[in-house]
Amino acid sequence: MTQEIHGTVADGFETVREEFAAFVSTERADYEGQLCAYVHGRQVVDLWAGPSGTTNNSLYGVFSSTKGAAHLVVALLVQDGTLELDRKVTYYWPEFASEGKGALTLRELLAHRAGLVGTDTGFTLDELADDRAVAERLADQRPFWRPGAAFGYHALVIGALTGEIVRRATGRSLQDVYEERVRAPYALDFFLGLPSTQEPRFHPTHPPLPSPETQTSHPDSRHSLTGIAFNEHAPQPTVLATLPNERVIRAKGPASVGGVASARGLAGLYAAAISVVEDRAPLLKPDTVAEFGQLHSVGYDMITGTHRAYGLGFQATADTWYSFLGAGAIGHSGAGGSQAFADPRTGLAYGYTRRRFALPGGPAPENQRLVQAAHQATIQTTQAS
Structure with missing residues (x-):
């Protein structure tokens, strides 16, 4: 039975709804997901599908989209002059x-060049949930490559590292600065630290379905760079796929992986970053967006073993499969499947x-296919106006 598609699209964005419906029609009956987009600060897509109880207000763990x-937050503090790259x-x-970490700059850290992807012995769950605890452990850790000599995805720790710098510079946690300057003013459904009052809206992540890939035996890689980066070598290895289902992760909102959001919250964040939203000026000036979207680390990623491209803290979104996006698009995906970005050249969030x-x-x-449909509709409606 084909799932019903709920929600609205603006004139000119009907093809996005059609593409979403076409995808959902091929999925299992228990598919649950949301899609949202803004153009120049105006919401143009707000769609969702799923079993009874799924709405556009449902909240999900968004992993590294966090x-x-x-x-x-770091970009705002650089723009203010509080931090210097x-x-x-x-x-x-x-x-x-x-x-041997004394020469590393904030710029290099943001570009995943620190070589500090984990610790020799790993983290407990309570430590992973607490950015200050992670930062304290990492301060004493010898890097796994010479800082600046290579780059690799600091999957579970980059937010703790940059968050500690925010705390030292402002006296406040990154999560508190985010709440005050970003989430609360826009009433975004994107939380770094989910209040208990919002817990009923949270939908736990479903683990991946079995596949030939997951059933094939692999050599023990827990102590490889990849295993260390994903905390697989800890006495109690991290199970990434269901990490947001741990209340301690949702409650503390670690800045690498602990965010809880809806698609509205994800898109709304990036709309606020680059566009006028409800008569509020964009959070980031064009020069700041350009600085943080500029390519800083491109090539072989020491952790993923694949080609990757990073700006400053953000993935270079246009370098993935979105070759049609404007240069300098900023965003970040999440391991569970989420994706969020802003394309400043078209105004698409x-x-x-x-x-x-x-x-x-x-x-x-x-x-x-969803991004491509949203991008094409943005270009066409902009040209027609």
């Missing part, structure tokens, strides 16, 4: 200098969430 919210990390955080973890991890494949 990093986009975290690094919007080419200052050494030790200017803000002196203890970071141990084990996009957010997608889904409940079941999407193999092999990262932005779910359906984003390719």
